[in-house]
Amino acid sequence: MRWSRxxxxxxxxxxxxxxDPAGVGPELICESWARREAEGLPPFFVCGGKDVLSAAARARGLxxxxxxxxxPCEAGSxxxxxxxxxxxxxxSYTPGNPSSLGARLAFNSLQAGTGFAVSxxxxxxxxxxxAKAALAEVGFDFPGQTEFVADACGVPAEDAVMLLAGPSLRTVPLTVHCALADVPGLLTQGLIVRRCRVVAEAMRTDYGIAQPRIAIAGLNPHAGEAGRMGREEIEIIAPAIAQLRADGIDAxxxxxxxxxxxxxxxxxxxVxxxxxxxxxxxxxxxLDFDQGVNVTLGLPIVRTxxxxxxxxxxxxxxxxxxxxxxxAIRMAGEIAARRTIAQ
Incomplete structure (x- = not known):
């Protein structure tokens, strides 16, 4: 896969x-801005934290x-x-030492940025x-940022699909932050069909793939080996694939x-x-640790x-x-541009 820019x-x-201002986010934002021309990045602005960013840039030697x-319209010039x-x-910039004040800043920044995107x-x-635990202490009551952004958009959490995308691979986990022991009970034919439909539509609108090819993994070793290592493939996954194919999706x-x-x-x-x-x-x-992007599919806004x-x-x-x-910045700009072209 190549970035289309x-x-x-x-x-x-x-x-x-x-x-979180105590994490690597601020310094990486600064580094991204410093490399914006070489990387061909679209215009962007940061929601709050000017002193944190300044200190992070100095610590990084920028x-x-x-x-x-x-x-926001002033960001371009x-x-x-x-x-x-x-x-x-x-x-305060305290790298490696998260605080409640820093968590509050992170929460406020997320709220502001989401609001600008929704508007x-x-x-x-x-x-x-x-840092989810730190955010929870200041009133953040969502499992993660994906669920927060989905809620701000009025989209049910189950329709906000996490895509992990890199130069070598795009992949979607059907179940995310839950115990492995709970996964078999959470998998249903309806879940697979519903989320794969979101994925197929996003591949068309956000990635410009007219006829997306979707490969669906089994749950058990050897995809169950005809029921010898589990029956989820026979009873849940295969029927979902048949339904998707009947809908015209290449699954x-x-x-x-x-x-x-x-x-x-x-x-x-x-995918x-x-x-x-x-x-x-x-x-x-x-495959793509240093270039992996988390994209939320199924939203009316672009989020990476x-x-x-x-x-x-x-x-x-x-x-x-x-x-x-x-x-992540480049991909957000590309998706936004594709959606504009498709309108």
Whole structure:
């Protein structure tokens, strides 16, 4: 897979939420802005945290300027010479040491950026990595940012589908943040069909794939081996695939997961559907860790995020790779441009 670098200069800028200010998010945002021209990134602005960003840039050895803006439309002109920051929310920069004040800033930044995307003042939102436990202490009562953004859009959480996308692989986990022991009970034919329909539509509108090929993994080793290692493939997954094919969706499987992500297999599909979190994320992170993007499908707005966490252990040390943040910003701009073209 190649990044197409589709852009539309007439689109509003992207909003970037800061993420936890004690994590690597702020420094990677600064690094992304410093590389914006070389990477061909669309215009963007950050929601709050000007002092945090400035300190993070210094810690990383970046000599960049910051521009205070008061409206997203100012980001284009201001962003030519300085990183635009909208909003006066701030906190102390304490890399590796999260605080309640920092969590509050992260929450406020997420709320502001989502609001700009929902209103159309921003062409989408790129969310910085958060610490869920710290956010929960300041009133964030969602499992993650995906559910928060979906709720802000009025979309049921079950219709907000997590796609992990990198240069080598696109994959969707049907179940996400739950115990592995709970996965078999959560899988239903209806869940598979509903989410695969969202995926198929997103492949067409957001990725420009007219006839997307969807490969669906089995749950059990060897895809159950005809029922010898479990019956979920026979009773749940195969009937869902039959229904999808009857709907005109090019779905195949259930495929054994241990071969589905091999190079020759990846050439046969556009997106792989996994049954649980690690079945999807292990191959994505093995192949594309430094360029992996978390995309939320099924929303009326564009939302992406780098597919890594806060990395408190290396925050402020100049060690974090900016590749995933750069890829998340680029992909958000590409999706926004494609949706505009499709209208």
């Amino acid at each position: 589709i852009t539309d200069p007439a689109l509003p800028p992207l909003a970037i939420s800061l993420g 000599a960049i300027d910051f521009a205070e803006i008061f409206d 201001a962003g030519r010479e300085a990183l635009p920051v909208l909003g006066d929310g701030d906190a 159309g003042a921003a062409s989408g939102i790129v969310t910085g990595p958060i 195949t499987g259930p495929h054994p997961a241990d071969t589905l992500f091999a190079p020759r297999a990846r050439a046969t599909y556009d 792989a559907i996994a049954m649980y979190h690690d079945q999807a994320l292990v191959p994505l992170k093995a 995020s780098p597919d890594h966490g806060t990395a408190f252990d290396i925050a402020g040390k100049g060690l974090a790779d900016p590749g995933a943040m750069i890829a």
